[in-house]
Amino acid sequence: MGIAERKTKEKTELKALILAAARGLFLERGIEETSIRNIAEVIEYSPATIYLYFKDKDEILHELHSQGFQEMGSRMRELMSVSDPMERLKELGRVYLEFARENTEMYDLMFIAKAPMHFLEKMEEHNWSEGKVAFDFLLNTVEECIAAGRFAGHDPCGLSFMIWSCVHGMVALEIRDRCKGISNENPDIIFRGAFDAFIKIIDVL
Amino acid sequence: MGIAERKTKEKTELKALILAAARGLFLERGIEETSIRNIAEVIEYSPATIYLYFKDKDEILHELHSQGFQEMGSRMRELMSVSDPMERLKELGRVYLEFARENTEMYDLMFIAKAPMHFLEKMEEHNWSEGKVAFDFLLNTVEECIAAGRFAGHDPCGLSFMIWSCVHGMVALEIRDRCKGISNENPDIIFRGAFDAFIKIIDVL
DNA sequence: AAATTTACTAAACAGTGTTTATTATTTCCA
DNA sequence: TGGAAATAATAAACACTGTTTAGTAAATTT
Structure with a gap:
C-alpha cells in the first residue's frame, strides 16, 4: 500500500x-x-x-479553533505539577489570561467567533469536546479545593462556570474593544486591577 | 420655516x-x-x-447599539430607588442578565459585535460613551458599598470591572454557544448555579 | 416659467463563499 | 505496455455582499 x-x-x-x-x-x-x-x-x-x-470555511475555522485548544491545553497541563489546588486554580486563571492576551485572534476563534460552533451544528455534533476538556480541568481543580475544605456552600459546577465567566468576560470585553474610555487610566491598569480583585476573592472564599 | x-x-x-x-x-x-x-x-x-x-452599515449597527443602551439604561435607572447599595448591586446583576437573555441579539450588538466599535474608530471617537455611562452606574454603586464599609481592600474600579466581566462572561459564553455539552444538565441550571455563586460571593465580600 | 436644489434609483464595481463542468494527471488492470 | 478508470486541480459561473456613480424625476426657489 x-x-x-x-x-x-x-x-x-x-x-x-x-x-x-x-x-x-x-x-x-x-x-x-x-x-x-x-x-x-x-x-x-x-x-x-x-x-x-x-467542506467549507467554517470547517477551516473549526480546525484552527481545535489547534488553539491543543496549544492552550498543553499550557494548562503544565499546571498539573502544582499540587496545592488553590495555588493551581490561581495559576490557571493567570495562564488563561496570559494565553488569551498573547493570542487574541486564536482566543476569539476559540471562545467568541460563531463559525466553529456553526460547523459543529452542521455536523449534528452537539458536544463541544474541546470546551468540555478545558472546563473539566477547571472543574476538577475546584472540586479538589472543595475537598480541601474551601468554597463552603458552593456548587462546584456553578462556581467553576462563574470563575470561567469571570476571566472570559475580561478578555472578551478587551478583545471586542469594550474597555475604551471606561477608565481614564491605562486600559492595562484596569485589567490588572480586575485580576487582583479576582485573586483576592478566590483567596477569601 | x-x-x-x-x-x-x-x-x-x-x-x-x-x-x-x-x-x-x-x-x-x-x-x-x-x-x-x-x-x-x-x-x-x-x-x-x-x-x-x-454613512455605512456600521453606522446603522452603531445606532441600534445605542438604542439598546437606552433601553437597558431605563431598566437600570429603575434601580435607583433601591437605597441599600449592596441590594442595588445584586439587583443590577439580575437586571443585567435578564436584559441580556431577553434581548440576545441586541446584547450581542452592544457588547460583542465589532461593527459598532469600528464605527467609533472611523469617526475618530475614542470614547465609548454608552459603555461609560453604564459602567459608571455600576462603579457608583460599588463605591457606595465601599463607603458603607464593604469590599475592604478592593480598588473600586478594578472590582467593578471584575463584576462586569463576570456577568458579561456568562451571557457572552451562552450567546456564542460555548455552554453546549459543558454539563450534562440543562444549560439553564449551570447558568443559575453560576449566578447563585455570584450572589454568594458578593454577599460574603 | 425657468433654474436650482432635493430625493431617489438603476446599474455597475469589486469583493465574498461555493458549485459545476472541464481538463490534465496519475494509477490500475488486462 | 496500452487503454480504462480514478484522482487532482482549475476556470468559470452563480448568487450573494457592501458601496459608489451617474442619471432621472420631483419639489422648491427665484
Whole structure:
C-alpha cells in the first residue's frame, strides 16, 4: 500500500498547508478580513481546490479553533505539577489570561467567533469536546479545593462556570474593544486591577 | 420655516424606518444574515437610498447599539430607588442578565459585535460613551458599598470591572454557544448555579 | 416659467463563499 | 505496455455582499 500511503500523506500535507496559510492571514489581517481566495493565493492553488480538502470555511475555522485548544491545553497541563489546588486554580486563571492576551485572534476563534460552533451544528455534533476538556480541568481543580475544605456552600459546577465567566468576560470585553474610555487610566491598569480583585476573592472564599 | 421643518422631520422619519426594519430583520434572522438589500426591500426603497441616511452599515449597527443602551439604561435607572447599595448591586446583576437573555441579539450588538466599535474608530471617537455611562452606574454603586464599609481592600474600579466581566462572561459564553455539552444538565441550571455563586460571593465580600 | 436644489434609483464595481463542468494527471488492470 | 478508470486541480459561473456613480424625476426657489 505504498501509493495509497503517499496519497493520504499528501492529502494531510496540503490540508496542513491550507491551515497554516489561513492562520498566518488571520494573525496579520484578522479573521473576517481573510477570504478563501486570499488563502488560495498564498498557497498558490485555486480557490476551488480548498473545497476538496475542507467542506467549507467554517470547517477551516473549526480546525484552527481545535489547534488553539491543543496549544492552550498543553499550557494548562503544565499546571498539573502544582499540587496545592488553590495555588493551581490561581495559576490557571493567570495562564488563561496570559494565553488569551498573547493570542487574541486564536482566543476569539476559540471562545467568541460563531463559525466553529456553526460547523459543529452542521455536523449534528452537539458536544463541544474541546470546551468540555478545558472546563473539566477547571472543574476538577475546584472540586479538589472543595475537598480541601474551601468554597463552603458552593456548587462546584456553578462556581467553576462563574470563575470561567469571570476571566472570559475580561478578555472578551478587551478583545471586542469594550474597555475604551471606561477608565481614564491605562486600559492595562484596569485589567490588572480586575485580576487582583479576582485573586483576592478566590483567596477569601 | 415650514418646509425645511417638514423636510427634516421626513428625514428623521425615514432614518427611524430604516432602523426599525434593520432591527426587525436582526431579531428574526440574526445580524450577519441581514443585508442592506434586505433592509431596503422591507422598507420598499432602493439600497442606495439607505446610504443617503447612513454613512455605512456600521453606522446603522452603531445606532441600534445605542438604542439598546437606552433601553437597558431605563431598566437600570429603575434601580435607583433601591437605597441599600449592596441590594442595588445584586439587583443590577439580575437586571443585567435578564436584559441580556431577553434581548440576545441586541446584547450581542452592544457588547460583542465589532461593527459598532469600528464605527467609533472611523469617526475618530475614542470614547465609548454608552459603555461609560453604564459602567459608571455600576462603579457608583460599588463605591457606595465601599463607603458603607464593604469590599475592604478592593480598588473600586478594578472590582467593578471584575463584576462586569463576570456577568458579561456568562451571557457572552451562552450567546456564542460555548455552554453546549459543558454539563450534562440543562444549560439553564449551570447558568443559575453560576449566578447563585455570584450572589454568594458578593454577599460574603 | 425657468433654474436650482432635493430625493431617489438603476446599474455597475469589486469583493465574498461555493458549485459545476472541464481538463490534465496519475494509477490500475488486462 | 496500452487503454480504462480514478484522482487532482482549475476556470468559470452563480448568487450573494457592501458601496459608489451617474442619471432621472420631483419639489422648491427665484
